[in-house]
Amino acid sequence: MSTTARPRTLAPIVVRQLWPIAAILSVITAGLAALLVHRYHGWDYAVLLREHVGAHAYQFGRYPDDAHQKTAALLADGERLAFQPALYAALCAGALTGREWGSRRYALTLTQSVSPRRWFTARWTGLALLFVAVTVPVVALYRLNAEHAIALNLLTHGVDRQTAYFTIGPVTVAYTLLGVAAGALTGTLLRRAWAAALAAPLLTWLLTALLVRSRAALLLDWPAFSEVHGMHPGGLLGLQFYDVLPTDSYVTDALRTGDYWPYQLAETALVLALAVLLTASALRVLRRRTGT
Template sequence: MNYCDPTGSAAQLYQRTLAVIDSSLAAVPLGAAVFTGGVLIGRELERGTAQLAWTQSVSPVRWLTAKLALPALALTAGTGLLLVLRRAALTAAPQLSNNVWYVAGSFDVLGTTVMVLPLLGLAAGALAALLQRRTLPAAGFAGVLILLLMVCLDELRPHLWSTRTLVSPADEGYGGITGELVDEGAVTSTGAHIPDPMCVDDQRCLADHDITGVYREFHPASHFWPLQLVQTATMLALAATIIYITFRILKRRTTT
């Protein structure tokens, strides 16, 4: 499927609206991390109101659980609703560039990962608050942590599901694909995949490098949901691990 960008005032308004929605959805994990680390938990630890609550009838574990439960529910419900609307926009015009899943920035707003990334931000914010225990340092550390996690997940994503490989004769060049390009290079007579020495149609160069063809590894459209579900599961596991570490730190600091 080829994507397009139609012209006209209505099309431009549609695309600008989608761009704003996508940018807002992409910013939610960062906002959740900074708010949780700085305002929701970090500020109370810095001011001592959390410690005061712990001396009353609320245990530290119950206090942190209550702090995280409502935001987690609100983030899940809110992003879930936005995902339904975003998928409806995709269905209405699937060939617009904003709605093509492998275009930069589109993958995380078109599937279930958009609901889990804010939860990962929430977990990162809670961990940052327990480690820093002050508002601004916790907020800053939380922001850096969630951005680092998002970059790592983005780099990991293409490798979470087996790619398809398209091999073409060297004299025909790279074959056309529709999907997310993961890797490309040259193929030797033994079938080995090597970096492309850029011989193009230089027969002597091709012979010197024993190149018989070229290859492209990619994810077609049918891989979208497998990639989404595997990355969603990965992020949920990562968020659960961070929350577990956070509660362990809390218990250690409040029982010593």
Template sequence: MSTLTALRGPARVVVRQHRWTLWIAGGLALVAVAGMIAVALRSSHVAEVFAASDCPVNGGAGRACDVTARSYLDSMFKYRGVFDDLALGLMALPAIVSGFVAGPLIARELENGTYKLSWTQSVSPARWLTAKLAVPAVLFLAGTAVLSAGLHWARSGSDNPYASEWYTAYVFATTGLAPAAHLIFGICVGALAGLLIRRTLLALTVSAFVTGAAGVTFTYLRAGLWPRSTLTGKSLDVSSNIWWVETGHLTGDGERLSQGLCDQAVSEGDRTRCFADHDITGHYLDYHPSSHFWPLQLVETGILLALAAVAVAVAFRVLRRRTG
């Protein structure tokens, strides 16, 4: 039994109405997964060939090794760019899906009046809206999970010297729970925009903009979602794989000063006098260790799901008021 045949009621209608869009989306997802696998395998092969050459990455072992190392680094940088482009597409997916839900899925039916046919065939407005939310949520969440897992596997298996750190937007926003949370938020915002605006193009634009703006906002505010760890001292012994959030100078009474306060000092003596004039006795670093990845993910996911719940509650309330 096919998936379409197994579906009942308004969910089946939604899939049937937009089957070509869903087929295209599925095809693009398969192409993306195949591309990830191909690039990851190629990247691993290039790394193995370079390792077999016994040439150092930083050169200095003769002209032939320098050429080999440069070719290796150029190739790995190119592969990292491919992964970043795929991550950017995955980050844009919630805005695209949000626009699809707001415009073609909901606002177009309200604009053209085709929703009346469903509502007069023993399908309540609430069931109609539930189907409009459930179908894209199930299908696109499944696709997002596959793409996110594939991208994580491709990154981790490529052994790239230019690999992005865990806290960069390309990595953080495309792994863990964040992709699903942003997608659910986008779907709920799309439903609300479609019901409020009731004009296909305008609802699509507004919904995609709001969802995209939320993603950009979290990129800038993410560091403040969880308490930071702090390192202080006359010299900071900084470990790798941490997210530098803020660094600067400390005075004798613990006041924090800007890191660039004495940058204009030309000589070491001028810098020493600048430190003495401002009573700088040490330095500080606010950072997130890699162990903060999941707390940050959970807080961001919780905020997005709360906002999504508010949006969908308002959407059903608007629907009830307009349908009596």
């Protein structure tokens, strides 16, 4: 980078560094989006099947497009979205930040007009925007499928229906930001790409498990608090899982359709607060090590 580099030149630099990751994520996103569009049109076949065999047979029979098959397919799609993007974001942010420190390329910025704080912040921001950009469209398509299926009563009743409907939404996008923040902190602390690539997803998972197990979201979504009874005693940290996402079936089972947005927004607010805290901690460590 030229010694006359200005802050505005950071954007193209970040784009050049992130384009391989962006290309890979774009291909994955396009494939998943195409699948979700196909799923959306597939609900018409489920409606025709129900009209042909009857509502009872559709719910309890065994047909290619019956309630069990459609619910299982929707859950399988959700498994790809629920927490994997957050773990990938954490891995990428941790590895990129750790490599920056390990290669000592950050030292070059001390002789430039761009401060280390701006140097790292630009990369974290670019990575965050990238993961938001590829996550939002598929989350929106998934929500269209879930809402459509619920409106037409095409899913089974019980925990699978609740999981498919209530798990994925704005908080899914917030998890990716938490992953980037965890990668920023672990990469700055450990200063090794491989170590941060392992530690960042683990930190993201542990913080999410703590939020889920503590049921902190219910403190913000107070109307849902009184509807939840009991707590799952077993499993790692007393948790249940939807793919790799820690979940609490006692909470999701108690929610009603109208609780979706209040609960999702409560979870999102808490996850974003954690992401801000981790990012602020990373910047504090950066300032202490570089003196800027």
